[in-house]
Amino acid sequence: MKFLTAPCLTGLSLLRKSRFAMLSRSLSMGMALLAAVPFAASSASASELSEALDDSQGHWRLAVSPYTLHFHPSPEHRYVWAVGIERQQHNDWLAGASFFSNSFGQESGFVYVGKRYTGLMASYPKLYAQWSAGILYGYKGEFKDKVPFNYRGFSPGVLVGLGWNFDNKMAAQLNMLGDAGVMLKLTYDWN
Numbered sequence: 001m002k003f004l005t006a007p008c009l010t011g012l013s014l015l016r017k018s019r020f021a022m023l024s025r026s027l028s029m030g031m032a033l034l035a036a037v038p039f040a041a042s043s044a045s046a047s048e049l050s051e052a053l054d055d056s057q058g059h060w061r062l063a064v065s066p067y068t069l070h071f072h073p074s075p076e077h078r079y080v081w082a083v084g085i086e087r088q089q090h091n092d093w094l095a096g097a098s099f100f101s102n103s104f105g106q107e108s109g110f111v112y113v114g115k116r117y118t119g120l121m122a123s124y125p126k127l128y129a130q131w132s133a134g135i136l137y138g139y140k141g142e143f144k145d146k147v148p149f150n151y152r153g154f155s156p157g158v159l160v161g162l163g164w165n166f167d168n169k170m171a172a173q174l175n176m177l178g179d180a181g182v183m184l185k186l187t188y189d190w191n
Contacts (some may be wrong), residue, residue: 058088062083063098084097097112128171170186
């Protein structure tokens with residue numbers, strides 16, 4: 001934080017007073033950084049990069065998670081819920097953000113990039129797989145060691161899921177939460 005000026009530090013301290021404001025700031029910064037990951041990692045030509053950034057054929061996705069099953073239930077576990085939004089490009093790359101209550105009742109967030117793979121099996125055309133990787137925030141205090149590589153509440157996060165498209169708008173997906181559990185995610189797509 002040596003590069004920040006005194007007015008910036010004052011502004012940051014005011015922002016920290018509101019947990020929601022801090023979380024939304026972290027989510028927006030992380031989403032901007034993570035959106036660049038697929039492109040920074042590739043050696044795409046200018047035309048490929050331009051095509052990938054053209055989202056005129058992309059769509060938005062609202063996601064809610066009403067249920068999570070813990071593989072090893074504990075008395076300290078609380079009800080887990082999540083709500084999120086994704087933007088999927090025409091090439092199936094996506095970026096998103098999710099706000100959720102973690103297994104210990106803490107307000108948390110996840111900003112990520114990922115990819116969806118459709119047409120996995122010809123006999124089941126509605127089946128798809130999706131992965132996402134990004135920055136997780138929210139496991140703090142006595143629960144900071146519940147996720148690996150946690151630094152002041154921030155840690156890397158990875159989700160792998162299998163889903164089923166009911167139609168061209170609605171789907172259900174099961175996300176693996178490491179070795180901790182599985183989360184049901186319901187989604188609705190729109191242009």
